[in-house]
Amino acid sequence: MADQQPLTVLIAEDGAADRLLLASIVRKQGHLVLTAENGEQAVALFVEQRPQLVLLDALMPVMDGFEAARQIKALAGEALVPIIFLTSLTEDEGLVRCLEAGGDDFLAKPYSQVILAAKIKAMDRLRRLQVTILQQRDELARHHTHLLNEQRVAKAVFDQVAHAGCLSAPNIRYLQSPYALFNGDLLLAAFTPTGDMHVLVGDFTGHGLPAAVGAMPLAEVFYGMTAKGYGLAETLREMNAKLKRILPVGMFCCAVLLNLSFERRVVEIWNGGMPDGYLLPQAGGEPLPLVSRHLPLGVLAPEQFDEQTEVLPLVLGDRLLLLSDGVVETSDENDQLFGVERLKQVFAANRQPQQLFEDVLQALEGFRGQSRDDVSLLEITVVAPQVLAPAPIVYSDSGQSSPLDWSLSFEFRAQTLKRFNPLPYLMQVLQEVHGLRGQSGALHSVLNELYSNALEHGVLGLDSSLKRDAQGFAAYYQARNQRLQALQDGFIRLHLHVEPLGGGGRLIIEVEDSGKGFDVGKVLQSPAREQRLCGRGLSLIRQLSRHAEWADDGRRARVEFAWEALA
């Protein structure tokens, strides 16, 4: 009895002698005693003093023990207040009544001190256990709320980073769970300054905050570089390097990236670890799988990273479908997987291309028992570029007018041409010219065309007529990579002049390459479609600029942009 801590014990017993005796026994065991003569008094005392243990006589006048027990248990709520019935009831029926009324134990008359002490000890142990359980439950609830709050904050920050996306473009349909971020699922899409579209569907390892935390730096790099006009390869290199640096070994991001040019009707693809995407031809027929050919992002060191992309031609009405592995891994009640075969069946059965996205969703819904929150689906339709209206670029300067009389010259030689794309840097410089901002897209497109012509057809000597069909494309880009790797000599010179003109100003771009040149007249006379696919985009350059001419057998291009006085 020495190790029992003192309790406040309520004794309700209508027999005066019994009450006195019991009170003395309990007091002698070291506890504080409250006494009541009937059930009503007992309940009132309970409310007032909140004893930890109650000894209740079953049969009492005014309110009997059963009713008093019910009321006391209700008042106790979540806490356990053990009730020991005092009874000389021996029949089962009586004992059952005691239990049903909420009694936890019995003490028979005549009272045994030893038995009473043992029962008090046992009941108190249960009481303290309940206290511990409630404390731990409350602590758990607090931690959980805290965690949910952290996740909410993380998501809010992420949504700010990802807000610049163009997932709302008219030719995009997508499905993503609101919990996607915490499954590591990522869906990013943004326009480049020339109106091309970069798209990323990704899947980080892990769950919860660790998965979400990697997504933010990745999204920043993706959006930042895309907005500045960097190509897919450079963006991939940067994303891989960043993840490799910041993520612990063992964490990585599977991703599939697309660079769609609606102007040139071409898509560049890089898939590292994601399930097959699909190119569904407008004309029908077998969907072309976009297979994973690379390791996921964040695994390889920068020196070993392979940013080689595949290039495919596109036709108006073609559809591209990208999905996360949640789609194929969706399972039904019998743990059967949805699988690639069923997906292909949906493609085959589809009659109306605009319905394809719905068809896939319906097939998934019809198949699974319960919904999954790691299913991400993205469909992009190839449309004419006029259909899309890219969001205007937000400038971060004061808008005050800029210096109007300067020139800049660069010469890029072989070793630099291999590794460096100067265009984003040059565009940054040109952004400073306020008068040009309204023509930013056109400017970017023209610079791109001029530079790729100079590099690919000029310095590398590639034959543009290769790009007539899908095989030709593959061959062309393979050859491009090989020749670029092997390049030893050659140069591209770039000159930019900005000068006042009338009330406004003009920009003169000159691009010179060390190649063999070409028959400008012939190319300009060939039909527009041929020009676009395998020509040098000369008509495009003419359309987008104020004036364009070629000299030195096509080795030197001179293009002009102009603007009026600003308001």
Add this chain to the structure above:
Amino acid sequence: MAVESALSQDGEELTIKVKGRFDFAKHQEFRRAYECEPRAPKLVIVDLKEATYLDSSALGMLLLLRDHAGGDDAQVRVVNTNSDVRKILAISNFDRLFEIS
């Protein structure tokens, strides 16, 4: 035990066997299997004969193992893979980092 390891007589070869589901729950056990060796072995073999399933955290664990065993200088073989496991390893192109059979 779901993860068993055995070192060869000369200490040059470590074999780690994974049974059942190779997923995040096996994280600690798998790590212990190779971290307890005082001298890094020249060759590590991961035997998946009795492994039924592999997920992305298992891929992460393989990367950790490779890093521990010397990174690019490591020789890690993943053997006795069934077709499902091989498919998962193929999608992530892990055959560029591990010898898979």
Add this chain to the structure above:
Amino acid sequence: MFDNHIDRKVLSELQDVMEGEYLNLLVVFLDDAQRRLDQLHAAHDTEELRMAAHSLKGSSGNMGAQVLADLCRQLEERLKQPPLLAIEDLINQIYREHATVRQLFLAECQRISVG
């Protein structure tokens, strides 16, 4: 005579527990027991009879008065099932046993006060 009607061992344990309050306990019991008997006498129905018998059974048991306790138990049992046979007789036995027990407890009170 004492040992038939009251268990000495119980009394000794009571004295142990109650210490200075032992006399008080005896007095309270005597008063309580009398009250129960009055209830028994004034009872209008079987329910009231049963309650009185039940209470007296409990307290006399606690005080070591086994015979009295047992008689009350018998009355309680019999009151549960009609027809009510030989109730009057049993009640009279209870009155007589109570009288005996009362005398014995008064003697015990005296012993304590003097001793």
